[in-house]
Amino acid sequence: MKLSKIIDKCQLEKIAFCADCEIKNGYCGDLMSDVMAHAEAECIWITIQAHKNSIAVALIKDIKSILFTNNVTVEEEVIKKANEEKINLLRTDKNSFTVCGEIYCMMEAETAKD
Amino acid sequence: MSPRLILEQAVQKELNLISITDHNTVQHSILACKLSEDMPIRVIPGVELTSREEVHLLAYFLNVEALLKMEKEIDNSLPEKKNNSRIFGNQLYYDLKGEIIGIDDALRQVALNIGLDNLVDFVHSIDGIAIPAHIDKDRFSLLSQLGFLDREANFDAVEISKFKWRKRKFQLGDTWDGFPVIAGSDSHGVEDIGLFFIEDNQEEIKNFLSLKDFLKRNKQ
Numbered sequence: 001m002k003l004s005k006i007i008d009k010c011q012l013e014k015i016a017f018c019a020d021c022e023i024k025n026g027y028c029g030d031l032m033s034d035v036m037a038h039a040e041a042e043c044i045w046i047t048i049q050a051h052k053n054s055i056a057v058a059l060i061k062d063i064k065s066i067l068f069t070n071n072v073t074v075e076e077e078v079i080k081k082a083n084e085e086k087i088n089l090l091r092t093d094k095n096s097f098t099v100c101g102e103i104y105c106m107m108e109a110e111t112a113k114d
Numbered sequence: 115m116s117p118r119l120i121l122e123q124a125v126q127k128e129l130n131l132i133s134i135t136d137h138n139t140v141q142h143s144i145l146a147c148k149l150s151e152d153m154p155i156r157v158i159p160g161v162e163l164t165s166r167e168e169v170h171l172l173a174y175f176l177n178v179e180a181l182l183k184m185e186k187e188i189d190n191s192l193p194e195k196k197n198n199s200r201i202f203g204n205q206l207y208y209d210l211k212g213e214i215i216g217i218d219d220a221l222r223q224v225a226l227n228i229g230l231d232n233l234v235d236f237v238h239s240i241d242g243i244a245i246p247a248h249i250d251k252d253r254f255s256l257l258s259q260l261g262f263l264d265r266e267a268n269f270d271a272v273e274i275s276k277f278k279w280r281k282r283k284f285q286l287g288d289t290w291d292g293f294p295v296i297a298g299s300d301s302h303g304v305e306d307i308g309l310f311f312i313e314d315n316q317e318e319i320k321n322f323l324s325l326k327d328f329l330k331r332n333k334q
Binding site for chain 2: 031032033036049050051052053056057072073075077
């Protein structure tokens with residue numbers, strides 16, 4: 001599913017939008033070691049952890065899109081780094097449970113169509 | 115644990131320099147500083163902060179005035195929730211004599227609404243030292259929460275657990291990924307005091323300023 005479609009349907013705020021991409025799956029986690037161990041490449045990573053290290057984890061795991069939930073504050077330095085590294089940063093005021101559910105349902109529906 | 119009891123025990127154990135760093139609260143650190151004026155021990159004003167990422171950060175300051183500025187920032191950044199004494203216990207206030215004079219009902223066992231890097235910047239803005247606490251532990255540490263230590267980060271040092279310090283035979287002046295490394299006793303009861311301390315054979319560190327200078331010289 002295209003990231004732009006998820007952004008549109010879930011009404012996500014674009015904090016750093018570098019390029020549209022194909023989202024193959026998703027992962028939700030706030031501990032970096034957990035994400036490094038379990039997230040898959042090219043997923044959308046849903047988290048409240050808006051620290052500079054999140055960008056580094058995304059790079060290591062080949063994650064192109066991070067979605068921050070609960071409307072967490074994202075510091076300027078994090079946004080700058082994301083733009084440099086071509087990582088899409090999105091944000092929503094919904095919590096992780098809600099937005100995970102929305103995206104999961106969308107992706108399931110699309111898979112069922114194929 | 116009253117500050118008086120802590121200081122008496124520390125003096126008895128022949129410690130020269132200590133700091134009391136309670137979680138997101140400063141009043142007992144301030145009391146200890148006042149008490150130490152008449153005792154053969156030096157006390158550095160300090161606090162253990164919890165960043166938004168739930169990373170514990172030790173902050174040390176030159177004087178009580180700076181620590182009070184830190185307190186203001188803490189109070190502005192804590193959620194407006196009350197402590198549940200059944201879960202976290204009572205947070206008692208002691209006076210200089212060691213008598214209980216009140217109960218602090220703010221919820222302090224939670225994160226401040228400030229990101230780690232901004233918290234470090236704030237500590238530096240009031241000329242303090244910022245040191246991520248017990249980074250080797252699997253809870254509330256820089257490594258457990260944020261995965262790794264960024265060599266470009268603005269920390270003045272890193273703190274490791276006393277267990278790691280002993281195991282790896284660390285000494286004052288050693289570094290960890292370029293950062294000076296320290297360890298604390300992490301005393302949560304009077305009986306812990308004096309069981310662990312760092313030896314300063316050169317007698318380089320006598321107070322906050324010499325600590326700050328020492329860390330600066332040893333940062334790679």
